[in-house]
Amino acid sequence: MTCIISPMFEFQITAKNNRARTGIFTTPHGDLLTPVFAPVGTQATVKTLTPEHLKDINATLVLGNTYHLYLRPGDELVRDMGGLHNFMGWHRPLLTDSGGFQVFSLAQTRKIDDDGVTFKSHIDGTMHRFTPEKSIAIQENLGADIIMAFDECSDPNNHKYTKLAMDRTHRWAERCLKAKTRDDQALFGIIQGGVQADLRAESAKFIASLDTPGIAIGGLSVGETKDEMHAMLDVMYPLLPENKPRYLMGVGTPEDLINGVLRGIDIFDCVLPTRLARHHSAFVQEGRLNLMNASFARNEHPIDETCDCYTCQTFTRGYIRHLIVAKELLAGTLISIHNLRALIRLMESIRSYIADGSFESRAPELLKQWHGNAERKLVHG
Amino acid sequence: MTCIISPMFEFQITAKNNRARTGIFTTPHGDLLTPVFAPVGTQATVKTLTPEHLKDINATLVLGNTYHLYLRPGDELVRDMGGLHNFMGWHRPLLTDSGGFQVFSLAQTRKIDDDGVTFKSHIDGTMHRFTPEKSIAIQENLGADIIMAFDECSDPNNHKYTKLAMDRTHRWAERCLKAKTRDDQALFGIIQGGVQADLRAESAKFIASLDTPGIAIGGLSVGETKDEMHAMLDVMYPLLPENKPRYLMGVGTPEDLINGVLRGIDIFDCVLPTRLARHHSAFVQEGRLNLMNASFARNEHPIDETCDCYTCQTFTRGYIRHLIVAKELLAGTLISIHNLRALIRLMESIRSYIADGSFESRAPELLKQWHGNAERKLVHG
Numbered sequence: 001m002t003c004i005i006s007p008m009f010e011f012q013i014t015a016k017n018n019r020a021r022t023g024i025f026t027t028p029h030g031d032l033l034t035p036v037f038a039p040v041g042t043q044a045t046v047k048t049l050t051p052e053h054l055k056d057i058n059a060t061l062v063l064g065n066t067y068h069l070y071l072r073p074g075d076e077l078v079r080d081m082g083g084l085h086n087f088m089g090w091h092r093p094l095l096t097d098s099g100g101f102q103v104f105s106l107a108q109t110r111k112i113d114d115d116g117v118t119f120k121s122h123i124d125g126t127m128h129r130f131t132p133e134k135s136i137a138i139q140e141n142l143g144a145d146i147i148m149a150f151d152e153c154s155d156p157n158n159h160k161y162t163k164l165a166m167d168r169t170h171r172w173a174e175r176c177l178k179a180k181t182r183d184d185q186a187l188f189g190i191i192q193g194g195v196q197a198d199l200r201a202e203s204a205k206f207i208a209s210l211d212t213p214g215i216a217i218g219g220l221s222v223g224e225t226k227d228e229m230h231a232m233l234d235v236m237y238p239l240l241p242e243n244k245p246r247y248l249m250g251v252g253t254p255e256d257l258i259n260g261v262l263r264g265i266d267i268f269d270c271v272l273p274t275r276l277a278r279h280h281s282a283f284v285q286e287g288r289l290n291l292m293n294a295s296f297a298r299n300e301h302p303i304d305e306t307c308d309c310y311t312c313q314t315f316t317r318g319y320i321r322h323l324i325v326a327k328e329l330l331a332g333t334l335i336s337i338h339n340l341r342a343l344i345r346l347m348e349s350i351r352s353y354i355a356d357g358s359f360e361s362r363a364p365e366l367l368k369q370w371h372g373n374a375e376r377k378l379v380h381g
Numbered sequence: 382m383t384c385i386i387s388p389m390f391e392f393q394i395t396a397k398n399n400r401a402r403t404g405i406f407t408t409p410h411g412d413l414l415t416p417v418f419a420p421v422g423t424q425a426t427v428k429t430l431t432p433e434h435l436k437d438i439n440a441t442l443v444l445g446n447t448y449h450l451y452l453r454p455g456d457e458l459v460r461d462m463g464g465l466h467n468f469m470g471w472h473r474p475l476l477t478d479s480g481g482f483q484v485f486s487l488a489q490t491r492k493i494d495d496d497g498v499t500f501k502s503h504i505d506g507t508m509h510r511f512t513p514e515k516s517i518a519i520q521e522n523l524g525a526d527i528i529m530a531f532d533e534c535s536d537p538n539n540h541k542y543t544k545l546a547m548d549r550t551h552r553w554a555e556r557c558l559k560a561k562t563r564d565d566q567a568l569f570g571i572i573q574g575g576v577q578a579d580l581r582a583e584s585a586k587f588i589a590s591l592d593t594p595g596i597a598i599g600g601l602s603v604g605e606t607k608d609e610m611h612a613m614l615d616v617m618y619p620l621l622p623e624n625k626p627r628y629l630m631g632v633g634t635p636e637d638l639i640n641g642v643l644r645g646i647d648i649f650d651c652v653l654p655t656r657l658a659r660h661h662s663a664f665v666q667e668g669r670l671n672l673m674n675a676s677f678a679r680n681e682h683p684i685d686e687t688c689d690c691y692t693c694q695t696f697t698r699g700y701i702r703h704l705i706v707a708k709e710l711l712a713g714t715l716i717s718i719h720n721l722r723a724l725i726r727l728m729e730s731i732r733s734y735i736a737d738g739s740f741e742s743r744a745p746e747l748l749k750q751w752h753g754n755a756e757r758k759l760v761h762g
Contacts, residue, residue: 043703043704043707043709044700044703044704044707045704045709045711047709047710047711048710048711048714049711050691050695050711050714050715051695052691068707072703072706072707073678073699073703073706073707077678077679077699080679081679081681081697081699081700082681087697087699087700087703088700089695089696089700297454297458298458298461298462300462300463310431310433314431314432314470315470316462316468318454318458318462318468319425319462319468319469319470322424322425322453322454322468323424323425323426325453325454326424326425326449326453326454328424328426328428329428329429329710329713330426330428330429330430330431332710333429333431333714334431
């Protein structure tokens with residue numbers, strides 16, 4: 001089934017395994033094989049890695065943060081330098097968020113009203129204002145292939161406020177759609193509604209009703225339990241159109257990816273693999289390795305014997321531990337390469353399992369293998 | 382002319398241009414085309430770069446620091462992990478210094494006597510002792526292709542003490558030769574003598590008389606003027622055997638390389654290109670660029686239009702300036718790639734000019750091109 005979801009974007013579902021599916025999401029900068037995991041390049045760089053490293057680990061989609069890039073170096077500068085792809089030397093697909101999440105989490109928010117948000121920069125304390133129209137204008141200057149509607153991500157447990165924020169997010173999504181001028185960018189609306197099943201259902205229906213080429217799910221992975229996250233995904237699933245890619249924002253761990261795909265998610269992003277790497281922690285199937293541990297000093301094995309990444313093909317745990325102890329920045333680079341490759345390789349496996357029809361039956365075993373990498377309670381398929 | 386300078390090493394001079402020459406220095410880990418510039422990998426890594434980056438810029442020889450590797454992770458650990466080549470994933474030639482220079486410059490030296498040096502680690506304050514025999518034992522554990530005799534680098538302007546340190550260095554060189562057991566390592570003696578012409582001549586004669594496959598020149602690039610450095614090179618030149626490679630330690634800038642080759646030097650190393658890179662400074666022919674400068678914010682040119690490195694082929698000055706301002710570590714990586722490539726490319730040009738006989742006549746123009754990169758007064762050819 002191929003769906004022309006907008007003039008320059010197509011989404012073709014190539015295999016299904018109950019709710020899980022593989023697809024090809026065609027964008028102006030190339031095809032994404034879904035489900036896909038996107039490394040995060042907040043400030044126009046995936047921290048400590050070159051675009052060449054990212055190509056080597058078969059990364060296809062990279063995320064940039066609108067809030068950060070607006071503040072520094074400025075979206076107009078990026079536009080004048082040929083757009084974010086040219087600026088950062090990444091010529092495969094890019095996705096930008098709307099800035100909403102960071103305005104509410106990083107900046108000092110000064111005033112939220114129905115028109116927009118006034119906030120204070122976390123960098124220099126200057127005052128700024130984002131509206132739906134402004135977020136789209138910034139994202140059009142940046143020029144990513146996939147862009148997000150401006151949204152408000154509220155405290156997920158306060159039903160009354162969550163409803164207010166959700167309603168505002170819906171009105172903002174309509175304004176974003178109207179403000180958008182470029183047809184080489186796919187705008188996704190964002191479902192909110194916290195962990196309230198009624199609000200999630202209402203938001204899913206509303207966002208699904210908009211004429212957008214994709215659907216994002218926001219406000220999860222912000223402190224709720226895994227049970228709550230999965231319950232919300234289950235509530236939304238039947239309300240989402242089959243023919244549009246679904247993006248679960250800010251998720252996650254290896255288990256989150258498996259659990260998300262099981263619930264019909266196509267796109268993921270998360271800072272976790274690179275953030276953990278800079279804190280010496282590596283994804284392996286037995287659990288996370290803290291490579292600073294003295295027990296690794298003379299360890300002649302790679303981080304993961306089964307991994308095909310440059311780091312695992314070239315260096316021992318003992319060498320990486322030495323780099324960490326000696327405060328050599330290369331440690332962060334090498335572990336980032338491994339951690340990102342681990343998630344991208346997991347997605348490659350998942351795609352092949354969906355293609356051969358074995359994903360659902362393999363999922364419990366996969367979840368068991370990656371147990372120990374969860375930050376919170378694991379919930380199996 | 383091919384000289385078998387020891388069972389596992391050969392040095393073949395392939396072209397000469399007055400004192401400048403090209404050669405092939407055969408080592409157990411491959412051939413070095415000389416003159417050659419070696420990036421410094423103090424702690425078993427060239428800071429912020431992978432071995433893959435080093436191969437991409439055509440680095441052939443890398444230097445490791447015995448003092449640092451002895452203290453951390455320890456030379457016995459490196460030996461047990463398969464030697465420094467395997468440990469750091471660099472399978473081309475390696476050179477280690479003797480630890481002498483760092484013991485006198487970095488550690489708190491507690492006692493120098495004719496037998497050796499007792500010093501306090503700059504890392505944890507523990508007490509250690511290096512002797513010529515200990516330096517060789519450490520370097521045999523590390524396993525570099527080219528190793529150095531233990532030497533004392535003294536205040537270059539004090540004739541009396543410089544003579545004492547030089548005499549000690551000579552006795553230590555003899556002890557190093559005697560202590561050496563591996564025939565897959567080429568031990569170089571080190572000429573000292575400060576900026577005293579009589580001592581330099583005496584030291585050159587003595588070190589040249591030893592049965593070593595190469596000659597190192599220490600104690601220059603430590604605070605003397607360029608005129609003094611060149612005067613010393615001129616004093617030593619006629620006393621050095623034609624058939625052994627000559628290594629000028631810790632040098633240098635683009636001009637230093639040109640001036641050194643003009644005076645018969647074959648091997649150079651220096652931390653400058655990578656250290657400058659981490660301080661945002663890039664080698665270009667017009668002078669050094671401080672890439673943090675606000676004037677580069679919207680600059681769409683690469684660091685150097687003529688450079689073939691990954692950084693210059695991929696990124697603008699504006700992007701690199703953004704990385705610096707945003708405190709992204711990738712800036713150091715990208716500028717290190719460029720700065721090292723600039724020196725390695727300069728050496729490639731010099732080799733081709735020596736081969737076609739044009740180096741001496743081109744040298745004044747080359748020195749003029751690289752003017753502005755000197756730290757001290759420039760001296761032309």
